[in-house]
Amino acid sequence: MPELPEVQTTANAIEKYSKGKKISYCNVRKNKLRWKLQADLSQRLKNKKIKSVSRRGKYIIIELNSLYLVIHLGMSGYIRISNNLTNILKHDHIDIVLESNTVLRFNDTRKFGMVFYSEDDPTQSHPLLKKIGVEPLTRNFNKKYLYEKTRNRSVSIKNFLMNGDIIAGIGNIYASEALFDAKIKPNKLSKNLTRKNCEELSSSIKKVLKLSLKKGGASISDYVNVDGNKGYFQNNFKVYGRAGKPCYTCNYIISKITLGQRSSFFCKKCQK
Ligand SMILES: [Zn+2]
Numbered sequence: 001m002p003e004l005p006e007v008q009t010t011a012n013a014i015e016k017y018s019k020g021k022k023i024s025y026c027n028v029r030k031n032k033l034r035w036k037l038q039a040d041l042s043q044r045l046k047n048k049k050i051k052s053v054s055r056r057g058k059y060i061i062i063e064l065n066s067l068y069l070v071i072h073l074g075m076s077g078y079i080r081i082s083n084n085l086t087n088i089l090k091h092d093h094i095d096i097v098l099e100s101n102t103v104l105r106f107n108d109t110r111k112f113g114m115v116f117y118s119e120d121d122p123t124q125s126h127p128l129l130k131k132i133g134v135e136p137l138t139r140n141f142n143k144k145y146l147y148e149k150t151r152n153r154s155v156s157i158k159n160f161l162m163n164g165d166i167i168a169g170i171g172n173i174y175a176s177e178a179l180f181d182a183k184i185k186p187n188k189l190s191k192n193l194t195r196k197n198c199e200e201l202s203s204s205i206k207k208v209l210k211l212s213l214k215k216g217g218a219s220i221s222d223y224v225n226v227d228g229n230k231g232y233f234q235n236n237f238k239v240y241g242r243a244g245k246p247c248y249t250c251n252y253i254i255s256k257i258t259l260g261q262r263s264s265f266f267c268k269k270c271q272k
Contacts, residue, residue, distance in 0.1 A: 002058065002073040004136070004169030004209055006217035009231060010079055011060045014104060015053035017081045021098040022049045023064070030093035033113045034074060037094075044117050045069065045096065056123045057132040057168040069096075070122050070129070074112030080105045133166040136205050141167065143199040150190040150198065157193060158186035159260045161205070170205065172262050173218060173240050178205040180239045185271040186264040187257065211236060239265040 002010070026042035038044070048064035055061065062069040071079070082103050085095070094106040094115055106115060122129045134141045149166055150157070161167060161175040170178075179186050181204035184197055193201070212218055212233035219230035234241075238248055243256035247267040257264050 001075050001171050002077070002217070003171040003174050004055075004058070005174070005212035005215075005233065006231065007058050007060060007073060007169065008055050008213060009217040010073070011053045011055040013081065014060065014062065014079065017102060018050045018062075018098055018104065019052065020050065021100070021102065022047060024097045024099055024101075027095040027097065028093070029088075029095075030111070033093065033108060033111045033115065034072075035114065035116075038116055041115070041117060050098070055169075056129055056135075057164055058171075059122070059129055059132075061122060068118045068120075068122050070114070070116050070118055070126070071106065072114040074108055074110065074114065076110040077106060077108035077113035080107065131165050132168045133164060135168050136170060137209060141202065141205075143195065143202045146202045147193070147195055147198040150193050153190035155190055156187045156259050157184060157190050157201075158264055160190040162260070162262075167205075170209075172264075173237070174205070174208055174212070176240045176265050177208045177238060180266060180271060181208055183271050185268075186266050187259060188272075239267065241265065 023045045026045050028037060028042060031037045044067060048067055051063045051065060053060065053062050058072060060071040062071070082105060083101055085097065085101060085103055089107060091107045091109045092105050093108055096104040098104070106113065118126055124130055134145060150160060153160055158175050158179060161170050161178065162172065176186065178201060182197065182201040184193070184201060215232040215236065217231035218233035239254055242254045243265055245254050246252070247254055247270060250267065250269045252267055252269040254265055255268055
């Protein structure tokens, strides 16, 4: 599932290729992804100019003149940018065709993605977006925030990190990698984190996210960036997907446990 670095990389690229351009038309091949698409989506987007592209949590927000287009990549979605209107792949569900025939093409095998327009700034008005927690790469996310939010929480720290209403954009990969970096086991109860744990974990989260952004995100399963290329952060995974392999730090075998129905990878020796 695309997380903060993959979504940010996608948003940056959409902005690079489409800012200032007008949408000529949309071609919807599948009118139901996670939800049924708005019936007048194509009509509303027609002739709108793309002003800016940003990210909030795992949502891409394309600001148009007097309208917002919101895209969530779901479990398996990605966007390609192409000048080829005919080379359509399986699961290419929506084309947003810009002037000069640049096309933003949304592909989503599992159809958990979302594409919708919003009249108002969705970060302030949309029920799913306005409740998103603090952005981990901002100053508002720090050891103090983490310490305060983890008090009285009996949930595992891994599941806590993946709660988008508390911290935005972190999923299984970056929660696993950050916990390894901070030497904290994923099933440790949130309320048992010490101040020192919170200091180390908040800086580990920023560190792994920034490193992944530098590498263009991680490409596992379907994710490719908008140029159709893969990101490279998967080559830097220390624990994610490495069950049974030796820990890079201590050589002990990486373990896999299930927490909140998700696989968690960690080193029993390094993470306490
Ligand atoms: Zn280890």
